[in-house]
Amino acid sequence: MDAIRRKVSTRSLAPGEKLPSIRGFAKSMQVSPSTVVEAYDRLAAEGLIRPRPGSGFYVTGSLPLTLAEVEPRSDRAVDPFWVSRQSLDGGPDMLRPGCGWLPADWMPNAAIRRAVRSLAKAEDAVLSDYGATRGSLALRGLLARQFVLEGLKTGPEQILLTASGTQAIDLVCRFLLQPGDTVVLDDPCYFNFQALLRAHRVKVVGVPMTPTGPDTTSFAEVLETHRPRLYVTNSAIHNPTGASLSPQAAHRILTLAAAHDVTVVEDDIFADFEPEPSARLAVLDGLAWVIRIGSFSKTLSASIRCGYIAARGDWIEGLIDLQVATNFGGPSPIATTVVHDVLADGSYRKHLASLRSRLAKRRREMASTLEALGIRPWLEPRGGFYLWCRLPRGHDAATIARLALADRIVLAPGNVFSIAQTATEWMRFNVAQMADPKVPAFLRKALVSQRG
Structure with missing residues (x-):
């Protein structure tokens, strides 16, 4: 498949041109004909080539579009869609202390x-x-x-x-x-x-x-x-x-x-x-x-x-x-x-018990980390993975959340949750998504920068 893709991308095979025969290509690639058949079928499913019954396979007239991830946009409005769009569209390298779910390796x-x-x-x-x-x-x-x-x-x-x-x-x-x-x-x-x-x-x-x-x-x-x-x-x-x-x-x-x-x-x-x-x-x-x-x-x-x-x-x-x-x-x-x-499954109840214990420990740790930065939780929840916190006075959560995207971090500023738009200095943190030291390091830097 990679060999055919290279031929098409370098124009060694032009649109409309016939591909090598299955037997001929199998011999040149030193694989079985069945392997070439599967490769051609998959490329046809992608739209790169198409079969003509009784004639063979041909390069399609136009090349398929290159697939690319849509990156989160820092210029979009900080509205009720902000956290969802930024969290769901971020790549695998994105840190998500603002998202609403647990890390994959915490699940059963x-x-x-x-x-x-x-x-x-x-x-x-x-x-x-x-x-x-x-x-x-x-x-x-x-x-x-x-x-x-x-x-x-x-x-x-x-x-x-x-x-x-x-x-x-x-x-x-x-x-x-x-x-x-x-x-x-x-x-x-x-x-x-x-x-x-x-x-x-x-x-x-x-x-x-x-x-x-x-x-x-x-x-x-x-x-x-x-x-x-x-x-x-x-x-x-x-x-x-x-x-x-x-x-x-x-x-x-x-x-x-x-x-x-x-x-x-x-x-x-x-x-x-x-x-x-x-x-x-x-x-x-x-x-x-x-x-x-x-x-x-x-x-x-x-x-x-x-x-x-x-x-x-x-x-x-x-x-x-x-x-x-x-x-x-x-x-x-x-x-x-x-x-x-x-x-x-008998293991599910044990999973929940373990999850509650693990989250209780993480909430305490993250509350202490945030308080050291001057970010204070509103209350100590009985369970779950959220801390609703107030930033030091005078700091704007939406501005910090926009800055965080440049560091590949998604935060949840308070006004996306507030109907009256009175949570400018508030932020929701997902304690289970804060293991990476880059998160508190960014918050420390952002708070100092905004203060300046």
Whole structure:
């Protein structure tokens, strides 16, 4: 293949010219004819050559485009898409203390490999067919049993599997919202909540976040003034602050939501990082006014996409119709089979225990490192991998984040999370992605430079 590519790139073989015969090329390369056949077939799949039945292979009339990575852009707006675009588009050499996932070698890769190998024995339908509209019954049953252990009495019929956690929120928005409706978010909040709601053309109102949950006085005022349709939040290890919801705040939120006919969407994606469960809106409410969503990208794999929605049975039916309309069926049977097999693997619980212990140690270490630079965490989270930190007074997080890209570092400046744009001096750090000493070294340099 390389030999043919060289001939084409140097014009030894021009567009439209016939390639050497399979037997002749095999002899000159000292390989078997079957090797040349495979090479020609692969080059044809790339579009570099094309076969003419009964005649041979010919160089295509135009050379295929050279593939190149799209590098992150420092000149793009520091908006809710900033961290996602910079983190996802960065090359393998990019350091990502601002991203929202764990390093690949922290994940249960041995269990994933076992599950992937077992797919070779799966029925053909698992490998080739569309997924059932509700998703795998085995995985839904496993989730339902876990929910019952938490105190959330529900069955597989009240759970809908989706292609991702983001798709789960999107389906709920499609089901419950109309353009112009109002949605309440925490301030600060997960930036992709804002990005997704922008796509649905709704009005977003923020409620200040406290270490025990949203400010309930402000929450009550927002509900009274703006008459929102939805409230979207993380109650377990809030993103980005790391706060945990108190039972008192949870009770007040549910009371206000019921009084104002507001549906609560509880994103439970960080639940498994807690050493002990904190208050859960879905558990306290029993899925009357609360919809629980989640996925497995943080603890299992961001590559094997699968999410879920747990809600009232009558709402699940409407959500299924929307999933069929937008995705034609449920999530990939391959993905749901792998997720189920890993979750059911006896090693997964040990993986979570190890992860929690490892992250607790890393949070302490990174908090100490950041404090030595004058960067102070807002609180000490009960779990997870985020630290929400305030920079030394007078420093602009967005400016530092732009400078970091030149050093191949992605940071998460505070205002990408803030609806009111009041987090200029704040930054979210992923402690699991800060092992490289280049990160604190850059921060030290940047803070000194900005001070000057």
